[in-house]
Amino acid sequence: MSGAANHNDARSLPAGANAAAPLLEIRDLRVSFSLEDGRRLTAVDGINLSVSPGEAIGIAGESGSGKSTAASAIMGLLPPNGRIDSGSIRYRGLDLVAEGAPLRRTRWREIAVVFQGSLVALNPVIKVRDQVAEAIELRLGEPANAAREKAKRLLADVGIPDKRLEAYPHQLSGGQRQRAMLAVALSCSPAVLIGDEPTTALDVIVQAQILELLDRMRHEYGLGLILITHDLAVIADMCDRVAIMYGGRIVESGSVREVFTNPRHPYTQALLGAAPDARAGRRTIKVLEGQPPDLASLPPGCHFAPRCPLADARCTEEDPPTVSYEDRVTLACHRYEPNGGALPAPVAAPYPVLELGKR
Structure with missing residues (x-):
C-alpha cells in the first residue's frame, strides 16, 4: 500500500506519553x-x-x-x-x-x-x-x-x-x-x-x-x-475481544472465542439466541422480550433483571459486581460467584444460542 509503508516509521509520541503504556x-x-x-x-x-x-x-x-x-x-x-x-x-x-x-x-x-x-x-x-x-x-x-x-x-x-x-x-x-x-x-x-x-x-x-x-x-x-x-x-x-454492554455497563467481556463459544451472562446468551446467521443452518431464534431500561430512571439491582429469565430477588435489589476470572473473562452477574477468580462453567441458557466462537 502507498500510505501504509511509512505509517509507523519514526512515529513521534505526544509530550508526556509512554510508549510502554497501553495504547x-x-x-x-x-x-x-x-x-x-x-x-x-x-x-x-x-x-x-x-x-x-x-x-x-x-x-x-x-x-x-x-x-x-x-x-x-x-x-x-x-x-x-x-x-x-x-x-x-x-x-x-x-x-x-x-x-x-x-x-x-x-x-x-x-x-x-x-x-x-x-x-x-x-x-x-x-x-x-x-x-x-x-x-x-x-x-x-x-x-x-x-x-x-x-x-x-x-x-x-x-x-x-x-x-x-x-x-x-x-x-x-x-x-x-x-x-x-x-x-x-x-x-x-x-x-x-x-x-x-x-x-x-x-x-x-x-x-x-x-x-x-x-x-x-x-x-x-x-x-x-x-x-x-x-x-x-x-x-x-x-x-480479537468483545465487550457486551447493557444499560450503560459492560456485563461480559473476553476473547471472542471464549465469550461467543461459552456465553455466561444471560444477556450475552439472549443476544446470541436472537442472532440471525445464514451460515448457522436451521435453528430456533429466541426473541428477547421487553425493552432496554430507561437510563433516566433505572431500578435498583441489575439493569437486566426485569428481562432476565434467571433473575431472583437478589438481582432486583443488589448491583452485581464486575469480577475478572483468570484474566480471561469479566462478568457482572449474581449467578457467578467470585470463586477465587477461577473461570466458572456457563449457566445453561434456556434456549439455543449461536456459537459464533467456534468458527
Whole structure:
C-alpha cells in the first residue's frame, strides 16, 4: 500500500506519553447527560476497556446501551448537556480527561473515528480530495500541495479511483462515501481507529467490502480498532475481544472465542439466541422480550433483571459486581460467584444460542 509503508516509521509520541503504556485504556468511565426536567441520565456507568496496537475489540449491545456514547466521550464529542463524571481515558498513559483542551489536538491526531452517517459527516460543498487534504493541513501542518498528494494516495488506498477525486459527496455511492470517511480518519496516521456502526444503511455486499477494508487497514497500519456494531457475526469474524454492554455497563467481556463459544451472562446468551446467521443452518431464534431500561430512571439491582429469565430477588435489589476470572473473562452477574477468580462453567441458557466462537 502507498500510505501504509511509512505509517509507523519514526512515529513521534505526544509530550508526556509512554510508549510502554497501553495504547488506549479506559478505567471506570462514567458519562451522564442533563435532562430538561433537571434529572441526570447516566449513559455510561463505570466501564473498563483497553486496546493494543493491531488489536480489534468489538462493542455490542442493543440501541441505548451506551456504545456510541462511550465513543463520543473518547473523542471529546459529547454534546453540551453531556459530561464525564469520573474515570479516565488514557492514550499511552496520557489522561485525556484530566488534561482537557490542551490534548484536543493529540486526541484527533492519535485517535480517529468513522461514523455511520457519511452523507452528514462529510461537507457537502467540498470535494472529497479537498476534505482529506484539509484534515492533513490543519492537523499535521503540511503544505497544501503535499497535503493534496497525500490525500490522493490515501483515497487510492481505500479504493477511491483518481477519476472520483474531484467529486462532491452527493456524487458518490454510500460505499464510496464511507471509504472517503475512512481516508479522512486515516489522514493523520492515527494509532487508534473507532468504527461506530460504520456499515449501517449499506447493502450487504458494500458492508462486506467496507468491513474487509477496515480489517485490512488495521493489519497494514498496525491500528488498534474499536468496532461498535449490532452485528455479532461481524465481531466474530473481525475482532480479537468483545465487550457486551447493557444499560450503560459492560456485563461480559473476553476473547471472542471464549465469550461467543461459552456465553455466561444471560444477556450475552439472549443476544446470541436472537442472532440471525445464514451460515448457522436451521435453528430456533429466541426473541428477547421487553425493552432496554430507561437510563433516566433505572431500578435498583441489575439493569437486566426485569428481562432476565434467571433473575431472583437478589438481582432486583443488589448491583452485581464486575469480577475478572483468570484474566480471561469479566462478568457482572449474581449467578457467578467470585470463586477465587477461577473461570466458572456457563449457566445453561434456556434456549439455543449461536456459537459464533467456534468458527
